[in-house]
Amino acid sequence: MFNVILAMANNPSGQQQGGGFAPSLMVLIAIFIIFYFLLIRPQQKQQKKLQEMRTALKKGDKVLTSGGIYGTVQNVTDDIVSLQIADKVKVEVAKNSVAGKRE
Numbered sequence: 001m002f003n004v005i006l007a008m009a010n011n012p013s014g015q016q017q018g019g020g021f022a023p024s025l026m027v028l029i030a031i032f033i034i035f036y037f038l039l040i041r042p043q044q045k046q047q048k049k050l051q052e053m054r055t056a057l058k059k060g061d062k063v064l065t066s067g068g069i070y071g072t073v074q075n076v077t078d079d080i081v082s083l084q085i086a087d088k089v090k091v092e093v094a095k096n097s098v099a100g101k102r103e
Contacts, residue, residue, distance in 0.1 A: 054095050057081060066099045 057063070061073045063083065071083030071091070079095045 050100075053101060054098055057095070057098065062102045063098050064100050064102055065093055066097045067093075069093075070102065 057073055057076050059073055059075065062070070063073060063081075064070055065083070069083070069085055069091070071085040073081055074084050074090060075082040076095070080092050081095050081098060082090055082092050084090050
């Protein structure tokens with residue numbers, strides 16, 4: 001699209017000139033770089049931070065699950081977390097379902 005605009009600006013008669021492949025490639029590369037820094041990289045950083053939080057879970061941490069359940073960590077294994085959600089009420093959830101810690 002930018003190539004058409006530039007071609008028309010350089011050629012007022014409206015006739016298109018033979019453009020090269022390089023300008024189109026440069027525009028695509030620029031768009032990919034913008035998407036990388038605005039969308040992909042922040043998402044990767046967020047995922048890494050969430051994974052670090054999940055691996056650092058320990059007994060006594062207060063957490064929120066992705067299902068909306070608040071609880072206190074009672075036991076942590078490789079991929080299961082036991083949460084106490086009320087007096088004498090414990091549930092086991094997948095470690096991946098822990099969405100975050102709460103203060």
